[in-house]
Amino acid sequence: MPWVRPAFPGAKQTPPPALCAFVMSADMHTRKPHPEFNGLKEQGCNFNFSCPVVDLWGVLRADGQGTCSILIHVHGLLPYLFARIPTYRGPVTDDVIVQDCFAALKARSIAVVKLEVVERTVVYPFHPEAEKMVRITVPNKQTVEAVEKSLSSGVKIESAGLLWKTEPFETNVDNQTRFFCDLDLSSGRWVEIPRGAYQVVTHQKAGSTSLEVDVHHRQLTVHKPEGDWQLIPSLRILSLHIVSTPARGTLAVGAILRNFGSGEEEDAKACWVLSDQKDLEPPPGVEAHLFGAFTSESALLSNLEKSIGNADPDIIISYDMHSTLLDRTKFRASRILHSGQSGAKFGGRVSFDILKLEKASDKLSLYSLSALTQHYLKESRIEVNCATLEREAKRRPGILAKWSLRDANFTLRIFERNQMLSGQIEMSRVTGVFINTLMDRGQSVKVA
Structure with missing residues (x-):
């Protein structure tokens, strides 16, 4: 592809x-x-x-x-809030209520877009019958606060000779x-x-x-x-894995791009590695224009940012995204990543952290990528410590590129094997929220 x-x-x-x-x-x-x-x-x-x-x-x-x-x-x-209508002496039409309330708020120099009389049922404290209220539409959240403050202290309606004082509803809804x-x-x-x-x-x-x-x-x-x-359409999934150590000078990024649900079996692979060797060969399966060896981390990350933009994935998955992409490479990746409550966010793309999802769904003794690979895929993955990574980065930087692609492939296969995408989409449909909210707040969003 x-x-x-x-x-x-x-x-x-x-x-x-x-x-x-x-x-x-x-x-x-x-x-x-x-x-x-x-x-x-x-x-x-x-x-x-x-x-x-x-x-x-x-x-x-x-x-x-x-x-x-x-x-x-x-x-x-546009934001809005509700308030009980003023208590008039005798019957009055809805048009008069709207006109008087609008004039009273305008006298307080409050920018109001629209007022209308509606019927609503108060839930807390509960009242079984609906009552008439004024729906006040304003241009932004700051104006909501101004209206709430004015109504709580009381707004004088000159034409009716009364004080409109009430506690408005739904002012704290974002x-x-x-x-x-x-x-x-x-x-x-x-x-x-x-x-x-x-x-x-x-x-x-x-x-x-x-x-x-x-x-x-x-x-x-x-x-x-x-x-x-x-139905779920064909989605572009980018599996991203970074091989790095806390020390500068060891960095390789492997990426596998797949069309989920399209029936295409051939994946696009890309790799970026930090190396001084100019004649470095791309790993097997990686085309020459999707492989880059860079002498500086800034150049590598700049090219990575451009490549992710060209790929335009709908979903980005990784293992231990928060630790790998943010903690170890915080000073490197700050140009392209924005830290959130639960990890990295890529400008509208949905990001899945396999480690976090596994900890929330399955009870296992170990959650390392090697343990997950053995448990779900029945394959072995050799763990490589930081000392070995730093040594191999100087001797054979190409091996880091192979390791990054290997781990990106394992991550993608675990993601598909456990049907994480369809599970999160169905959970979003049931709870009525977006996937990024589920990733940030987890199961608590269903009872919030």
Whole structure:
């Protein structure tokens, strides 16, 4: 299989074709409102606030679109909270309530996007019957805090001559949880975007995906994992293994790229090694353009970063990712890795740490890669200590490249043998969260 991911074939069509994508991971950030797909413009607001944007990373359906990756910027999702309506003397219409409440908050210099009267049931303390409330939509989380503070202290409604004082609801819900619940979105879900309902990002792209688009959240159709929508498409999995020691001068990286679920048996292999030898031969199975011997660690990591971007994997797996990639090579890999609660994150890619998953799922006496290889694959793997690695790095640096590819292969086979991908996707569908949340919080996310 080719190392470089194919480009999206329908990028030049006018209007762009309809899209169907399998969502793998998500992230959220704030930025200036999109000129077309934003929740402020549609409400007639001219606020110059930064608004939340949800990024969805996934894979396009294979029918005519290949195995292309996609990054979807979802706009128009704005935070909101609920408050009990003011107590009027006598009957009053919903329009009057909205008008009075809006004017009262505006008098406090609070930027409010929209107010509407809705019916909601209070869960804590529980009230069996729904009651009327005001849903207050604001541009960002900071404004939620301002509204909460004002309502708690009391807001005077001049036109009605009363004080609107109440404790608002859902002020402590983070935007990411709120939006994903509203969209009913998690890893393993399929989403559809109609033809011509999005804009293709061509300049200042945020990722290395085959296609990057902007879209309003109302144009997204999220399908429940039922029937044909339970299928898992072909995904590009990159098994990465670093052979290194705490001392500088010993570093080799082996990578195996595989199309999971496509039926292709041939893998793409790449290797990078730190060596002064210019005539170093690539290991068996590695093409010359996917092998590199570098004299400096910075050059090696720079080339590794570029190669991972070209491969554009959907999933990156490794053994003991936190220790190997962060602790030992923290000063080296800080350019391309970002430390998280449970390990490394690669810009929208789902990362699996085989060691962490095994400790959470199986009770074994040993969890070393050699022990896992013997237990699951019934094969032997020789452990190599740091002293041997440092000695061989000077004598035979090519052997480090072979060892890194060997361990990357063992990691990939254990990952597939234990069906870790399908297990995590199904768990995400059941709990309604994304795989990266499961990796960070584990089983506790189901009772949170």
